[in-house]
Amino acid sequence: MDTKECSKNRAWPYSKLPWLTPPLIFIFISFTSISPTDSSRFLNNHDTNTSNYTNSSSFKGNHHRILPSFPNKKQSNLQRIEAGLAQARAAIKKAASMAANQSIDDPDYVPSGSVYRNPNSFHRSYLEMENRFKIFVYEEGDPPIFHSAPCYGILGLEGIFINDIEISRFRTHDPEKAHVYFLPFSIITLINYVYVVGSHDWNHMYNAVRDYIKVINQKYSYWNRSSGVDHFMFACHDWGPEISRSVPYLYKNSIRALCNANTSEGFKLSRDVSIPEIYLPHGTTAGLLGGPSPSKRTTLVFFSGGVHGYIREVLLKHWENKTEDGVKVQKYLPKGDDYNQQVRKSKYCICASGWEVASPRMVEALYMGCVPVLVKDNYAKPFSDVLNWDTFSVDIPSKNIPQLKDILMAIPQRKYIMLQKNGVQVRKHFVVNLPPKRYDVFHMMLHSIWLRRLDIHIRDMNNES
Structure with missing residues (x-):
């Protein structure tokens, strides 16, 4: 892979987005019932007597929020996805209570030791992610603003992630099978191509993100179905959190994977994902690994x-x-x-x-x-x-x-x-591997997103009537 250009030279079938339009007014209608929980508490099984998922404060006294079974009615795709996630939660919870010597065999690596909050639950969660997790990447949008970003330098992880996710085995081209939906705009290229240096005017960048959400919202049902909670963005640039404010549901509901993970500036531990900032002078880790005793x-x-x-x-x-x-x-x-x-x-x-x-x-x-x-x-x-x-x-x-x-x-x-x-x-x-390897930084970032998806529950209102 050329470390200075991450696009796959694809033939993009979609026309360019309506750039730089006036601010759009969105009317969102929620068809979901969402109950976030503390992923760290869930993963590490601090409450082993009752499932954190079913025992969270938002569920107490509201048992109708839990996805029921429909023995006489065919399940929708969303209900099947939620049922699979429920099975994953149960398996992780069971693993969390296992003794250390009961860990699962793994040919590559078995997490162990004090560096992990609970090595067994992490291992089981990781394996469940490998077996189940599916990500839909919206095709809409043309490079360089979308689907492309530099893969070198202090912000290179943004381009590397966009490239890796589009060719990853976790990607599905069927949105009905997806657990999460990736919004593949790049903050770095948005700034490079849309922002006028020295203008201090962010409106063009805000409008670009608003227009993109409007395009996918008009073509697909998934954003409105969940009010954006099963969608995620990825940004290493410091301006990522602020630009996410351009769409209220993106800022308040969606998963934001951010290098600038500042809890005093709106980063939410239960919903957002902190990603490490990694300086790759030449796009690789060559010469960076290892040191003396x-x-x-x-x-x-x-x-x-x-x-x-x-x-x-x-x-x-x-x-x-x-x-x-x-x-x-x-x-x-x-x-x-x-x-x-x-x-x-x-x-x-x-x-x-x-x-x-x-x-x-x-x-x-x-x-x-x-x-x-x-x-x-x-x-x-x-x-x-x-x-x-x-x-x-x-x-x-x-x-x-x-x-x-x-x-x-x-x-x-x-x-x-x-x-x-x-x-x-x-x-x-x-470690950044090209291509990615199990348990490396790419897979750890995906695992953090996977945990956030485990912590929400989406009801298919149209299929439950």
């Missing part, structure tokens, strides 16, 4: 980066160019120093927010065996439904930046070695 890391903590946002200002104010006890915090590296070599020499690597919470330094640290020190307020960590970040990273609130050295020095050597070892184990879930 803990005993060969001589620097206590390392950071190098410009002043982007308040947190970095505070960090550099307190620690720039101080070398006490192995602290190496610099705005820019001296000429001749290699950034990756500095990461590999360090025990801990500071992953500080910039203007936004997302930063590729977190994954860079994991790639090279450095324990990530997350200095990020209001950040939703990627894959936290499954992964126990406390076992392979260190959280330091921005208010504690002055105590950075003391906090790290107080961590016992035995604990540091365990953090580092766990980081090496969990690294596989953040």
